[in-house]
Amino acid sequence: MDDTLGIIIAIGLVAILMFVFPLMATAERTDDISQLAVQTETTKFVDKVRTTGQLTLEDYDKFYSTIVDETSDSFDIEMTPQILDENPGVKTTQAEITKIGENFYYTEYTTQVLEELNENNKKVFKEGDIFAVTVRNTNKTIAQLLKNFFYRISGDDTYQIAAQHSGIVTVNGSR
Amino acid sequence: MKLQNMAIIFIIIILPISIALSTYVDSQAKTINMQTSYDTMLYSSTYDAVRAFQLNTVNNRYSSVSDSKIRDIEAAISSFYNSLAAGFGSMGYDESTLRNYVPAMVYTLYDGYYIYGKFKNTYSVSNVNDGKDTDGDGKGDTAVDGVDPGKTSMLQDGYWTSEDYFVEPDQYQYGLKPYIYYSIRYVKGSDDFVVNYTLDNYITIIGTVDGDYVTKSGYLINPNLVSGMVENNGVIEQIIYDGVNIERERLNEDLLILNEDPATGDETISSRPENFTYVEYNGKKIYYDSSTDQFFRYSDNYKKMYINDYATNNYARARLRSDGLWSDSAGQFYKEALDFSSWVNAHLSDITVADVVYDDGTQANPNGIVIPKLAEDESTDNTLIATTGTACIFDTTSLENNPTDRSSNFNEHRMGVIRRSITTNLISAIANFSQVSTESYEFVLPLISEEDWDKVLNNICVITFLQGIPVGNYKFYNNYSIVTNDKNKEFVADDSIYIEEAEADRNKVPGSEHHNPGDRSLDQTKEYIAYSNIDYIRQNVYLSNENYYYFYPKTSTACYNCIVSIPYNYDIQDIINGNTIQDVDGRQIDFSNSNIRKAVVTGLARCRYSLYKSNEILNT
Numbered sequence: 001m002d003d004t005l006g007i008i009i010a011i012g013l014v015a016i017l018m019f020v021f022p023l024m025a026t027a028e029r030t031d032d033i034s035q036l037a038v039q040t041e042t043t044k045f046v047d048k049v050r051t052t053g054q055l056t057l058e059d060y061d062k063f064y065s066t067i068v069d070e071t072s073d074s075f076d077i078e079m080t081p082q083i084l085d086e087n088p089g090v091k092t093t094q095a096e097i098t099k100i101g102e103n104f105y106y107t108e109y110t111t112q113v114l115e116e117l118n119e120n121n122k123k124v125f126k127e128g129d130i131f132a133v134t135v136r137n138t139n140k141t142i143a144q145l146l147k148n149f150f151y152r153i154s155g156d157d158t159y160q161i162a163a164q165h166s167g168i169v170t171v172n173g174s175r
Numbered sequence: 176m177k178l179q180n181m182a183i184i185f186i187i188i189i190l191p192i193s194i195a196l197s198t199y200v201d202s203q204a205k206t207i208n209m210q211t212s213y214d215t216m217l218y219s220s221t222y223d224a225v226r227a228f229q230l231n232t233v234n235n236r237y238s239s240v241s242d243s244k245i246r247d248i249e250a251a252i253s254s255f256y257n258s259l260a261a262g263f264g265s266m267g268y269d270e271s272t273l274r275n276y277v278p279a280m281v282y283t284l285y286d287g288y289y290i291y292g293k294f295k296n297t298y299s300v301s302n303v304n305d306g307k308d309t310d311g312d313g314k315g316d317t318a319v320d321g322v323d324p325g326k327t328s329m330l331q332d333g334y335w336t337s338e339d340y341f342v343e344p345d346q347y348q349y350g351l352k353p354y355i356y357y358s359i360r361y362v363k364g365s366d367d368f369v370v371n372y373t374l375d376n377y378i379t380i381i382g383t384v385d386g387d388y389v390t391k392s393g394y395l396i397n398p399n400l401v402s403g404m405v406e407n408n409g410v411i412e413q414i415i416y417d418g419v420n421i422e423r424e425r426l427n428e429d430l431l432i433l434n435e436d437p438a439t440g441d442e443t444i445s446s447r448p449e450n451f452t453y454v455e456y457n458g459k460k461i462y463y464d465s466s467t468d469q470f471f472r473y474s475d476n477y478k479k480m481y482i483n484d485y486a487t488n489n490y491a492r493a494r495l496r497s498d499g500l501w502s503d504s505a506g507q508f509y510k511e512a513l514d515f516s517s518w519v520n521a522h523l524s525d526i527t528v529a530d531v532v533y534d535d536g537t538q539a540n541p542n543g544i545v546i547p548k549l550a551e552d553e554s555t556d557n558t559l560i561a562t563t564g565t566a567c568i569f570d571t572t573s574l575e576n577n578p579t580d581r582s583s584n585f586n587e588h589r590m591g592v593i594r595r596s597i598t599t600n601l602i603s604a605i606a607n608f609s610q611v612s613t614e615s616y617e618f619v620l621p622l623i624s625e626e627d628w629d630k631v632l633n634n635i636c637v638i639t640f641l642q643g644i645p646v647g648n649y650k651f652y653n654n655y656s657i658v659t660n661d662k663n664k665e666f667v668a669d670d671s672i673y674i675e676e677a678e679a680d681r682n683k684v685p686g687s688e689h690h691n692p693g694d695r696s697l698d699q700t701k702e703y704i705a706y707s708n709i710d711y712i713r714q715n716v717y718l719s720n721e722n723y724y725y726f727y728p729k730t731s732t733a734c735y736n737c738i739v740s741i742p743y744n745y746d747i748q749d750i751i752n753g754n755t756i757q758d759v760d761g762r763q764i765d766f767s768n769s770n771i772r773k774a775v776v777t778g779l780a781r782c783r784y785s786l787y788k789s790n791e792i793l794n795t
Contacts, residue, residue, distance in 0.1 A: 003177075010179045013186050082261060099235075100227040101250035105257065127230065127715075132261040164212075166261040168223045168254060170230070172715075172723065 020146070027143035031160050034071035034141070039163040041067050042135050046165040049131045053173025055079075055113070056122040073137045073161060079113045081123075082106070082130040100128040100168070124173035132166030206647045213641065213652050216262035221639045221656040224255035224280075228637075229662050233712050235475075245289075245351060248282050252291055255280065255639065268644075274349065276652075278608035278618040279601060281638040283631060285666040286373040286790065287356040288597065290604050293349050293611045347611050355600055357593045359544075363530040366523075371790060372589045374633060374666050375783070376578035379790040384522050392790045393515025394508070394783065395578045395585065397571050401513040404506075410493050411506025418753060418767060419776045421509060423494075423501040424704055425681060426781075427452045428728035430462070431716050433477040444477075444716065448726045450683060452499030454491055455785035461491045463500045477716045505777040508784035516571060524570035528588060541565070544591030547598055549622050581748065590632040597631065605640065616643030616651055627657045634659040635666050662708055667782040669747050673711060674774045675731050677702040687731045692775045693744030694737030695758065699769045705778025750775055 045063040049055045060077075067075055082105040116123045125131065136159040140148070144160050228251040235243060259277075260270040280291040357372040360382075368382025368389075379392035396416075403415040414421050429448035435441070451462040461470050464479065470491045471479040482488055494500050531539035539545065566584040570576060578585040602620050609618045621640070623631075630636055636659040644652040661671060672692065678701075679687035689711065690697060697703075706729055716724040737744055745764070749756050753767035766772045 006177065006179050006183065010183055013183060013190075017186070078265075080261075080264070082257065099231050099246070099250050101224075101231070101252070101254035101257065102246070128227070130257055130261050132264065134265045162265075164262065164265045166258065166264075167219055168226060168258060170226060 020150070024143065024146045024150075027141065027146055031141050031143045034073060034137075035161045035163070037070045038067050038075070038135055038161055039165075041070070042133055042163040043165045046131055046133050046167060049125065050167050050169050051171065053127070053169055053171040054122050054124045055117065055131075057117045058121075060117060067135065071137075071161065073141055074139045075161075076136050076138045077110070078134040078136075079110050080132050080134075081108050081113065081125065082132070083108060084126055084128045105130065125169040127169060127172050129169040130166060131169055133164070135161075135163045137161040202648055206650055209646045210652060210654075213644065213646070214654060214656070216259065217639060217641050217654065217656045218658070220255050220258040220262060221637055221658045223258040224251045224637050224639070225658045225660045227251045227254035228660060229712075232664055233662070233709065234715055234717075244284075248289060248291075248351065251282075251637070252280060255637075275612055275614050276641055276643050278605045278612070278640050278642055280640070281597065281601065282351075283597070283634075283636050283638070285635065285786070286371055286377075286379075286788070287354050287358075289351045289354055290600060291349070291351050292604050292608060293347055294352060294607075295347055295611070352604070355596065357589075357596055359592045359596075360532045360534070361526055361530045362532045363526060366526075372592050374635070374668075376585070376589075377783075377788065380519070380523075391515065391518065392788070394512040395519055395569070395571060396509075396512045396516050397574075397577045398513055398516040398520060399572055400577075401509050404510060406510075408493060411503045411510055414506045414509050416509050416776065416780075419773050421505050421773075421777050421780065423503045423506070424777060424781070425452060425496075425499060425501050426454070426704075426706075427499065427680070427683075428710060429726060429730055430473055430728070431477065431714075431724055431726040432473075432479060433716070433718075435478060444718070444724060448730075452501075454494050454500045454502040455504055455781075456487055456490050458785055458787035461487060461500075463491065463495065465499070502781060504784040505780035508780040511784075519569050520572055524567055524572075526569050527565055527567055529565070544588065544595050546591070546595050547602060549598075549602070549620055580752070593632050594628060612643075614643045618642050619653075621653055621655055623655065623657075627655075630657055630659050634661065634668065635663050636660055662712060664709060665786075667707065667779060667786060669751060669779065671708050672705045672775065672778045672782065673708055673733075674703045674705045674771065674778070675729075677704040677774075680704050680731070683730070688734040689729065689731045690734040691737040691741070691744050692750055692771055693741075693747055694734060695743060695745060696736060697771060699764075699771060701770060703770055703774035705774045705781075707778075707782045747775070751779070 041063060045059065048059060064075070064077060084100075085104040085106055113123060138159075141160050228247055231247045231250055232244075235247060256270050256273065256277075259273055260268070263273060274293075278292060282289040282291065358369050359372075360367070360369045365386060366382075366384050368380055368384055371379040371381070371392075376395045377393065378395055379390070381390045382388070400417040401414065403413065403420075404411065405413040410423075412423065427450055429450050431448045432445045434443050434445065436443070451464065453460045453462045455461070459472060461472060461482065462479075463469075464471055464481075467481075469481050470488060471481045474480040482491075491500060494503060527541075528539055528543055529541035531544065533539065533545075566576070568576075568585055568588045571578055571585065576583045576585055580586065598620070605618050605620045609616075612618065621642075623638075631638065636657055638655060638657050640655045642651070642653040646652045661668065670692075673689040674692050674697075675687060675689040678684075689706070692705070710729045711727065711731075711733070713725050713727055716726065718724075743759065745756070745758065745766075748754075750766050750769070750772050753765075753769075753772055755763060755765040755767070758764055
């Protein structure tokens with residue numbers, strides 16, 4: 001009897017040690033790699049918009065499919081460009097439209113950007129606009145599932161993979 | 176005890192330890208990741224600030240004027256915050272919160288620097304008229320005036336009295352602190368003067384020298400290296416500097432002109448940029464319009480502004496040849512540098528670092544400039560750098576102390592002065608921020624690495640600090656970022672010029688290329704001409720929203736090889752100094768008589784001569 005209990009506990013521990021821990025470790029490393037890949041792609045995507053002054057539907061689709069293909073996770077892409085107000089005169093008397101940093105920005109959000117992309121196939125930015133993208137995973141990665149199962153500490157809304165990049169657009173996009 | 180029982184006990188002991196350890200390592204890794212991502216965001220925001228400054232100054236034809244410069248800098252700072260807020264937005268920080276974590280920003284310029292930060296504005300609102308109740312509702316107009324809008328008790332004659340101010344009259348605010356020059360004071364015998372240094376060998380001397388009060392400024396060179404000046408009616412036809420024969424050059428660039436019909440007032444933009452020759456006078460380009468035989472400036476609204484001023488017209492007319500304007504700025508540069516350097520050598524050649532007196536009245540260490548030690552600096556108690564010893568700083572007649580040489584005593588001393596000035600002012604600016612900040616974090620100047628100091632002392636750059644943001648594990652983020660600005664109108668660094676073939680430039684051969692002066696594939700026997708890298712930047716003509724044009728003042732394209740494979744290029748210092756070197760292919764290259772050296776030395780002199788220098792008016 002004594003023996004059986006010991007063996008059962010031992011088998012349970014062995015199972016945890018030999019399968020679950022390596023699986024968790026591997027799953028976390030996979031997430032790290034996904035994180036790196038998503039960060040790289042996000043940086044590339046944002047920098048392309050910054051240096052060409054335009055965001056095309058093609059670029060967006062390509063970006064989305066690349067990160068999904070590379071990681072096999074699903075993502076929420078949040079684009080929040082800040083657009084230089086073309087009429088700064090309503091707020092101050094001195095500001096010049098062409099002087100970057102002296103005037104005001106208004107923010108557009110993902111749905112507005114996507115709407116414009118679907119309508120015109122592209123969105124054009126001005127020199128001085130700021131383009132910011134945040135990417136977060138929306139599914140549960142294997143590491144998250146395992147963690148939830150064993151630790152029960154991560155909430156429903158936490159994300160494992162998140163990438164962010166932003167910067168000033170340095171050129172007026174061609175229309 | 177059986178083996179499996181022992182195994183179970185072992186595992187029961189080890190498992191919690193390993194879980195605790197892995198959690199600890201995980202959280203450490205997260206902290207490091209967070210620090211890295213903050214580093215990236217700080218760097219990219221600083222880069223955006225520099226980029227905004229470049230875009231603003233390149234298109235601002237008055238960017239050298241102080242007020243306009245302050246405006247450009249403030250715009251760049253606001254770009255920094257915009258960009259930082261966009262980066263940190265996903266973590267829940269907004270711009271006003273982030274301001275509490277940025278203790279200082281430094282904008283180093285050619286002859287001094289600005290520190291941006293929070294300070295107490297001692298301008299007092301004690302004038303009770305500021306709090307006037309103009310709308311007559313018995314309450315103060317605005318809280319901006321410092322008057323509690325709800326107060327009614329002390330209203331006298333429609334004005335508020337000083338007791339009604341609910342805040343201290345002296346307010347804290349963010350802004351640029353007064354411009355600080357890279358300066359230091361020397362006292363020796365009856366001599367008592369201040370020298371303002373710059374990023375190169377241009378200095379300004381203000382004070383009593385040999386009994387006379389002088390204000391002089393100029394480039395300090397070795398006067399023995401200048402010879403063979405040929406002057407014709409004020410125009411320097413030829414001058415020899417260190418074996419380089421400096422002659423006049425024909426400079427040209429393209430402009431996109433907005434033409435106005437004098438009769439109707441209609442404005443039309445030229446279909447393509449037109450080419451003009453130019454000379455630079457008082458830091459402004461003067462173009463020659465051969466169709467009307469007149470000189471003009473390119474105005475801020477993209478029009479030709481014909482010049483009526485007698486002196487400017489005379490200056491340009493004297494430099495006009497049959498095929499356009501020929502500049503003698505490089506010759507003028509060496510002529511003026513020779514006059515200034517001869518004066519300095521005659522009067523100040525015995526000054527050493529022991530004659531330095533710091534602003535607190537203390538005499539300098541005779542071995543070098545004392546740099547205050549930073550809190551984090553545990554490596555050494557030796558805070559001396561720039562150990563010039565007993566060497567005479569301003570005696571530039573010897574070959575060892577050629578101010579254009581980076582390792583000269585003058586240059587070591589100059590870097591020591593700049594570093595001391597920035598360090599002392601930053602220490603106090605950041606420490607003061609602790610007093611005015613709403614964060615409990617104690618702000619201190621972090622240790623800046625030697626490589627970063629090298630950037631600061633030889634370039635125009637922006638230094639930003641971000642401190643006190645929690646990064647987990649009870650740690651706080653504390654780092655800085657330095658981005659150099661290599662495309663600006665403030666300063667001509669040795670490597671901020673490109674060269675192209677003079678023949679192709681004169682005839683505007685389509686498809687010609689411009690090169691890095693160190694390009695190994697260049698034919699040393701051809702004639703070259705150098706232009707500032709600013710001239711190759713795209714300019715915009717902004718007429719209205721959605722109606723703008725671009726043009727390039729210099730149309731040649733960048734040579735692929737020499738700009739991409741910079742590590743294989745020759746060193747610009749070797750070219751300027753005319754050294755003989757052995758290149759990677761084993762060839763002996765002697766730059767002393769090379770045409771590339773001639774183009775580089777002439778081009779640099781011309782660009783430096785044309786820079787706007789705020790202290791030049793002091794020259795007497």
